[in-house]
Amino acid sequence: MSWRYITLPPQDGYHMVTSFVSVADYVSNGGKNTLLLFNVKQPFVNVGVHQEVWLEVDLEYTKKMGIPVVRRDLGGGTVVITPGEQDFFLVVRHEDAPSSPSALYQKFLTPIVNVIRSYGIDATLKDQDIVVKGKKISGNGAMTRGKAVVITGNILLTLDVELMSKCIKVPSEKFRDKVAKDMRGWLTSIQDEIGYVPSKEELYKKIKEEFEKELNVKFEESNLTPEEIEEWDKLANEKIDEEWIYFKDNRHPDLKTERCVKINSSLALCHMDYKARKLLRITLRVFNKTIDEVSISGDFFVMSPQGFLERLEDALKGTPPSEVDRKIKEVFDKEKPVIFGFTQEDLIKAFQELISKPEIQEII
Template identity: 30%
Template sequence: MERWRLIDLGSPEPLVAQTFYEAAAEAVHRGEAPNTLIMLQPGSAYVCLGYHQDLEKEIDLDFCREKELPIIRRSQGGGATYLDGDQVFYQIVAKNSPAVPRNVEEMFERLLAVTVETYRMLDVEAEFKPLNDVVVGGRKISGNGAGMHESASILVGNVILDLDYGMMARVLRVPDEKFRDKMAKSMRDWVSTLRRELGHPPPAETVKQKYVEAFQELLGVELVREKPTEEEWRIFNEVVKPMHTSREWLHMETSPAHRREGRAVKIAGDVKVVEADHKARKLIRVRAEVKGDEILGIQIRGDFFVLPKEAIATLEWMLSGVKLEEGTVSETVKRFYKDTDTQTPGLKPQDYVNAVMKIKGLI
């Protein structure tokens, strides 16, 4: 039986809660630590932004400052959300494990079976819904994301004890308060919690215990309780924390596609800056600078997942200089997939082609 490490971080401050697993992933990648399951509850509330999202477009920054809510951009894709101690996090980091498929869609299905079983052990009839949801009665009851760090596969998610629907809606940037009220109602209609299903949430320690039992049984591994190593804390303090607390990381102000020496952006004549949204299974938001029908530079954002996450910058670079012709764009996107072996769970190459081509209809 494969032996894994179990780390219980208790209730750490938000940055540790959200990002410490990246230090563990580096240690696992190096071969300095075994495959690892981390469990915790956030020690206080914060707002979490998906890797590919626009901070200013997704989050009500003034409200978060007023309430002193930290904002943390995670290293996985997906959408913005409000997180607090009413959720139990599981963070799975593995390398070369038969329990964890390398294909991300298969990984979601295999590992979220543990989440489903945990809810069922708590008398909630949950089920897996592709791509990455766990639902009960059609309502989402767990949020999950996946990524890669070098050779280490990562899956992160939560068991939701309770949820402040009003705060979930309040931290997001919306057109007006009427829209916010509608969004909060929609969340109540389509997102559930253990409190809602059972009348009261079980203790967090009970949830952790059930999750560990399901993890060992379904994945065929033995979990051994350990503490993080000194080297992992060093990686966190010297690498992970400085990156996640930097303005460059949080705002991602400059796309790699635009970091070319000597480029000056001037909007005049037939030069335009265009933005278009395309909703496939995930949102793809494209912002481009075009001259005539040529893409001068492009940013691709949204609540999607890309593995590895940095690959989207390569696609942006490959599309720069390309003509806005569907055949040419399609050929470029297909070459990107072939050359980089990138995974985009839930999205197909044609989805990105359709998103880019929406620009043409606006110029």
């Protein structure tokens, strides 16, 4: 089976997060499965599609330093992308991809695990990430678009922990030192493990060979089509629009709080972080004993259907707190979402815990 193998020069953040979209449309329309390799020109903050920027990014610092904040179409957490990582994008026909997220990652990330192991590094696959003795060396995600499945990921070649920690929102500057220390505790890189960074030519050769061997395919060196490039440029320009970058923040402009507060005898605003397999961040406004507005964000992946999270938030509006469990089950049964990072039961438990807060109980 012949697949396309495409390498590109370094790109800006807006082109990086949209490259696989135009390729997914090409594959959906009958084009060949494609492996795309390149890295970024300059650092940028990459925010997951289900996250609120204000909760995740130190905007004062990024604006001062001219570091772009870019929202991708894919779930997962906020990461700082630098030229010190090698990125890869695999786009395959839906029928060539396992339906379960765990099987999908196992199939398509095993070649990357093998590449890292080839340098004498004890790398293993853990969920959608590749780790070395508990430290992440490769962060990855997946999404569906049309008739294609996209797997995106990276190999950390070097780490700039100082820059990363400064871009991430923290409660205080004192806490930022802890964040930097923690990052060193849960992130590693090829350089950290073996003392040097392999050449790009060597790395590309290994990646190509491992995918061919593991997937039993043959790559043909190729280029993006003129139609893909045209769509890619169009999509990248759309990502620059602040309406897209802050769409989740602007969807809930009155829910910007990281605590619980009873405003009066009929109104309360409450936020809670709930750790399922991934992080759920829920902010709730209760007015006159019903849910007036809710925001659900986090570093999880909703692979399908598109727009599920927003429809779930809308469905919960006007629901009495006692009916939240039923409403969540109703929406899940109707839409049958494919989610990596939390389950229906996790979400129900998170809402139960949030609704049990004294600030909400006092007004319902």
